[in-house]
Amino acid sequence: MASEVSAPREYGLGKTERRDSWWVGPLATALGFGAFILYSTFRDIYNDDYVSFEGRAGWGELLSPFYSPLPPESIRGLLPIWFSPAFLILWAPGGFRLTCYYYRKAYYRAYFLDPPACAVGESRSKYRGETRLFLFQNLHRYFLYFALMFLVLLSIDVVRACVFESKDGGMTFGVSVGSLVLLANVTLLSMYTFSCHSLRHLVGGNIDCFSCVAFRKGRYKLWKGTSFLNKNHMLWAWVSLFMVGFADFYVWMVASGTIPEMPDELKELIEK
Template sequence: MSETTPGSSVSRPFLETRREDNWWVGPMATAMGLLAFTVYTTWAALQGEHYSWGPYLSPFYSPLIKPEGWPLSPAILILWAPGGFRLTCYYYRKSYYRAFMAMPPACAVAAAPHKYRGERALFIFQNLHRFFFYLAMLFVVILTYDAIIAFNFDGSFGIGVGSIVLTLNAVFIAAFTFGCNSFRHLVGGNVDCYSCASMGKQRHLLWRVVTFFNKKHMEWAWISLFWVGFSDAYVRLVSMGIITDMRIL
């Protein structure tokens, strides 16, 4: 691979690096993971059937909104909100800039040669992450409600594998949402002087709680992403009769 002189004002050729470790594994695994999720979600969202069984409702279809005369899958009406939350999330920005746009693909590996403009044009909407966060909080409430309902089998309490799957889904989505950088800012990160501001001590405490979740934001992002897809697949397979939901209680 050709190389530029250190300190040169000439841009380096795409992917130029002296790194000898497997730097490409990270972006490639990220790209495959995100692509697999996107393909599955798109397919599942367009099906418009097999999204519920008994007390279980797929998180891709929750809340279930079916306006009269709506010709498409109801999932399309709601998925833009959690999708927008993840698309504007600071962690996912890192992942898609590295994995899909190669800006840069990895540290000290030359970035893609196209003109880089930062948060300009469409990318300025990345700054609206906090609005998607508000909607994501609403989804945490809705998915928690779904998880509680998943223990209600024809009016009596029961536990099926699906109840646990949907409960874990709500927990993982909540852990991801509560670690959001915008939330961290809004609860207390925006305060300069906690000891002077009104409710400063409480805001400092809240900021520390959100910081706790924020430290593992990437991990929660991936766990919740995988599990929400798995939850849909589980409900779908049970609904289609391919697998049987095992009752624990």
């Protein structure tokens, strides 16, 4: 029995014969990214409460990852009042994520609807893919070099957060909730960066014959290691994005005094 007359193919945005909830993935991605972009933009413009205990003796300094590395006061003093120091920094991690192979997939699907999902139609306007204007995506390897530098800088922030001034005026090592938050942040960012496709290419992906090159075992192991992490690049991308936002939020809350870095009772107990 013929149930309907059908053209062999139909084209156009959203046209599909799929019956599952294909739109959930791109919608969740769009909302997740959108929330992060709104939050991070607000915090960049907010330009306050990004460092706790700055210049105050006694406790380790917590610096928001959105504002790290913080330019010295002499340079910050030269900036217009509306110009947040975060603007000097965020182009590098922002560019790294913008040109990341995973994020490209995610925002092409979620925002460009190009395509919205597999086997779902998209607009049939002139298609150029990653040619011409989108050749800028090839800058990813350069942003990678900056991302690696930022891992070092953020690691230094963790160490600084763990160094306290003791009662006798010397320095002592201690761990606070804030330093653990910063440590978790740099750890997840490291997993994201070390699982990068460009890094994987750089350390060994560009080699055809491992047995023909110097340091063959080391380079092969590096390539295998990055390949292992690369399998979960999407996971690292998401959890590191969440964590960097959370780390900033935690520092904001501590710096603004909304939550204490350490309860007063515990502080007194330690000082006794």
